[in-house]
Amino acid sequence: MISLYQLRAFLETARLGSVQEAADALVVSQPAVSAALASLQRSMGVRLTERDGRKIRLTPAGKAFAVYGRRVFALLDEGGRRAREVSGEVVSRVGLAAVTTAAEHLVPQLLQSFRELRPAVGVDLDVGNHEHVWDRLRHWEVDLVIAGRPPLDSPLTTLATRKHEMIVIAPPGERFSELSLGTATWLLREPGSGTRALTEECFGALGIDPPRLTITSNGAISACVRAGLGYSLVSRDGVEAELRSGAVQQIPTAFTPLDREWHLVAASDRDVPEAVADFIAFAIERCGFVTK
Numbered sequence: 001m002i003s004l005y006q007l008r009a010f011l012e013t014a015r016l017g018s019v020q021e022a023a024d025a026l027v028v029s030q031p032a033v034s035a036a037l038a039s040l041q042r043s044m045g046v047r048l049t050e051r052d053g054r055k056i057r058l059t060p061a062g063k064a065f066a067v068y069g070r071r072v073f074a075l076l077d078e079g080g081r082r083a084r085e086v087s088g089e090v091v092s093r094v095g096l097a098a099v100t101t102a103a104e105h106l107v108p109q110l111l112q113s114f115r116e117l118r119p120a121v122g123v124d125l126d127v128g129n130h131e132h133v134w135d136r137l138r139h140w141e142v143d144l145v146i147a148g149r150p151p152l153d154s155p156l157t158t159l160a161t162r163k164h165e166m167i168v169i170a171p172p173g174e175r176f177s178e179l180s181l182g183t184a185t186w187l188l189r190e191p192g193s194g195t196r197a198l199t200e201e202c203f204g205a206l207g208i209d210p211p212r213l214t215i216t217s218n219g220a221i222s223a224c225v226r227a228g229l230g231y232s233l234v235s236r237d238g239v240e241a242e243l244r245s246g247a248v249q250q251i252p253t254a255f256t257p258l259d260r261e262w263h264l265v266a267a268s269d270r271d272v273p274e275a276v277a278d279f280i281a282f283a284i285e286r287c288g289f290v291t292k
Helices: 004-016 019-026 031-044 058-089 100-105 109-117 129-140 194-206 218-226 236-245 274-286
Strands: 049-052 055-057 093-097 120-126 142-149 156-171 186-188 212-214 231-234 248-251 258-267
Touching: 004 019, 004 049, 004 055, 031 058, 031 236, 055 058, 055 186, 055 194, 055 231, 093 129, 093 274, 100 109, 100 129, 100 142, 100 231, 100 236, 109 120, 120 129, 120 274, 129 142, 129 258, 156 218, 156 236, 156 274, 186 194, 186 218, 186 231, 194 231, 218 231, 218 236, 218 258, 231 236, 231 248, 236 248, 258 274
Parallel strands: 093 120, 093 142, 186 212
Antiparallel strands: 049 055, 142 258, 156 231, 156 248, 156 258
């Protein structure tokens, strides 16, 4: 019989790549985590972990099992939440994850409007790059994601989309030429960001390899453009105020503006709770999302 403690010890070891770090996270001893892993693997009859130098990595069997392990805890959390909702002890909740750009420029207004209409429903928001949000949705750790197009090889389905436009911005007063696209410094988000990947694709299409500066915040990118540090590809939604005030300028390029869509995405292999269905309907009816 597999215990929840064994499963938690396994998942923490998988997440951190270290038995000692997993023990620290669980506030138990290292031998306790090692014993839990050994007992779990005996119960399973397969090796789930293996040594990789000083780290621990998952075997192929371990990787497959970890998906279900994470979902076990997600379902337990959901079951507890639902039981408390039925008893009237807590409000309904929606677990939402969003990529940084959407979280900064689209989600705040969406949440404000939803909370005005449904004040009894809480919303938990997790923000990260596209790899992070898709990983959480695959493992049922959130109910919905707002991001770009979901990966094709995952059990994820787009419920609705909302258009937005990607443009290139430059410092105010910048004299622009086609040559400057390849010589100016470009401000990019971190690896794993969908906006960074799109920008790199544009570089390839234009045949340029400009200097790059990585900045992990959309707000900081806008501030750095205003300060004259370089160009950046951004969502128009995020810089409308700066464009109107003249704090930054939009510059024309051969590949922009780019028409893009925000996708409202759920896991296709999981039932949608009632509160989540209400949030989806609200986004479609009131906030410009269109069903696919």
